Amino acid sequence: MNSDKNDKILKFPEGFLWGAATSHFQVEGHPKEIGGSLSDWSQWTKVEGKIFDKSHADDACQFYHRFEEDLSLIKDLNLSAFRISLNWPALVKEDGSLDEGEVDYYKRVLTGLKENGIKTFVTLFHFCLPEKLSMGGGWQNEETAVSFGKFSGIVAKRLEGLVDYWLTINEPLAYVYQGFISGHWPPGGDRDYVAAFTALRNFLVGHSLSYDAIKEHSNKPVSYTLHWRPFFPKNRFSPLDHMVRHYRDQIFNHLFPRAVESGILKFPWPMGGDVIKRIEGEIKGLKGKCDYLAINYYTRELSRFKPAWPLDLFGENSPENELAVSDMGWEIYPEGLYDLLVRQTLPYQTTASGAKRPVVITENGFANMYPPELSEGDWSLKDEQRVNYLIRHLEQLYHAIRGGVDVRGYLYWSLLDNFEWAEGLSARFGLVRVSYPTQERLLRASARVYQEIARNNAIQL
Numbered sequence: 001m002n003s004d005k006n007d008k009i010l011k012f013p014e015g016f017l018w019g020a021a022t023s024h025f026q027v028e029g030h031p032k033e034i035g036g037s038l039s040d041w042s043q044w045t046k047v048e049g050k051i052f053d054k055s056h057a058d059d060a061c062q063f064y065h066r067f068e069e070d071l072s073l074i075k076d077l078n079l080s081a082f083r084i085s086l087n088w089p090a091l092v093k094e095d096g097s098l099d100e101g102e103v104d105y106y107k108r109v110l111t112g113l114k115e116n117g118i119k120t121f122v123t124l125f126h127f128c129l130p131e132k133l134s135m136g137g138g139w140q141n142e143e144t145a146v147s148f149g150k151f152s153g154i155v156a157k158r159l160e161g162l163v164d165y166w167l168t169i170n171e172p173l174a175y176v177y178q179g180f181i182s183g184h185w186p187p188g189g190d191r192d193y194v195a196a197f198t199a200l201r202n203f204l205v206g207h208s209l210s211y212d213a214i215k216e217h218s219n220k221p222v223s224y225t226l227h228w229r230p231f232f233p234k235n236r237f238s239p240l241d242h243m244v245r246h247y248r249d250q251i252f253n254h255l256f257p258r259a260v261e262s263g264i265l266k267f268p269w270p271m272g273g274d275v276i277k278r279i280e281g282e283i284k285g286l287k288g289k290c291d292y293l294a295i296n297y298y299t300r301e302l303s304r305f306k307p308a309w310p311l312d313l314f315g316e317n318s319p320e321n322e323l324a325v326s327d328m329g330w331e332i333y334p335e336g337l338y339d340l341l342v343r344q345t346l347p348y349q350t351t352a353s354g355a356k357r358p359v360v361i362t363e364n365g366f367a368n369m370y371p372p373e374l375s376e377g378d379w380s381l382k383d384e385q386r387v388n389y390l391i392r393h394l395e396q397l398y399h400a401i402r403g404g405v406d407v408r409g410y411l412y413w414s415l416l417d418n419f420e421w422a423e424g425l426s427a428r429f430g431l432v433r434v435s436y437p438t439q440e441r442l443l444r445a446s447a448r449v450y451q452e453i454a455r456n457n458a459i460q461l
């Protein structure tokens with residue numbers, strides 16, 4: 001590492017994992033070879049008005065066909081970990097058996113990674129449901145949780161030995177918020193809290209069944225990811241803003257992990273109503289099922305009381321931003337990562353028996369927005385904002401580790417520009433730029449910086 005005397009070099013612990021994260025729907029594309037049923041997300045992208053830039057994920061980054069080329073990129077970048085998710089809708093056929101072509105594809109991807117000494121993280125549910133299940137009520141229906149448990153068992157058996165870290169469900173709260181409250185994602189509910197909390201309960205059931213099913217075939221650690229957002233009162237002198245902040249923090253950040261720890265889903269204040277009472281309560285077998293803490297972190301939110309919005313828990317989020325933002329409008333707040341690690345997630349870093357649970361940052365990243373049809377020019381490769389975002393977050397991570405938090409790895413979201421759900425192909429999170437018209441991959445400055453970080457196991461300030 002070239003450094004002049006004034007530079008500070010912050011070394012990470014020996015064996016720290018440097019990686020990147022992806023999910024199948026966002027990168028793979030849907031070539032003809034993919035058998036199995038369609039997903040709710042592929043249907044959703046075909047509905048007019050659902051995707052901001054009118055794009056779809058039929059091609060995405062063509063990772064399905066290009067993973068060998070992308071594996072070379074992963075190696076060139078010196079990464080030691082990579083996160084994928086499995087295409088449940090394509091893996092399970094109508095009759096419930098596995099699609100062997102798909103199994104073979106995932107075996108090739110995971111074997112390729114492992115042969116190169118790269119640790120594999122595999123997520124089993126990253127937002128996409130088989131259409132048959134979504135038509136039957138999706139996560140509203142406990143049957144979906146049961147099917148998810150079965151799916152987890154059969155894939156864990158077939159991929160045994162190729163997976164180092166399992167993740168059952170990705171960001172359950174983000175999913176229920178977007179799917180049932182904002183309606184930006186399928187199934188498109190409108191502030192339907194009963195549906196959201198029912199889905200949440202079924203996610204907990206699904207996580208528990210999935211955990212057990214994986215453990216029958218694998219002794220590797222199992223967890224779920226949670227999208228953590230520190231919430232702040234918009235006006236720190238307003239008790240009502242503090243109240244709204246508290247609600248949101250309790251629901252968005254703590255409801256799920258607290259339920260996993262205790263085995264009981266319980267709202268942090270009396271919610272009333274028989275329906276809610278049926279949702280609350282013990283979930284058999286759930287207690288303590290989490291082997292490591294998987295944290296996704298991007299931004300913070302400001303909360304403001306708004307009496308006219310009873311259906312939004314009497315508040316709104318991020319009315320006006322106060323810090324610099326990414327093109328997604330997300331405030332850049334690296335200190336939030338430190339605070340999460342040393343304070344907010346502390347109760348979940350220890351098991352009931354007092355053992356320490358290691359932590360992995362399973363997503364963290366920055367987006368620019370520009371239209372998918374653009375492939376010309378190198379302006380997007382200069383990438384100063386992403387480099388800055390990366391370094392500032394890693395600096396906070398370093399301090400948290402120095403402060404005693406057992407963080408084992410960091411997975412940047414994402415390796416490649418990809419299909420960013422309702423934002424479509426326009427929101428670019430990649431270390432590597434994808435020119436969609438040609439599928440050409442070009443390293444951004446952040447990729448080169450990250451390459452050095454991974455090589456040296458250190459950041460340079």
Ligand code: FCB
Nearest residue numbers: 023170171174227413420
């Ligand atoms: C997370 C999702 C991931 C990606 C990033 C930007 O909430 O898990 O799929 O969309 O945000």
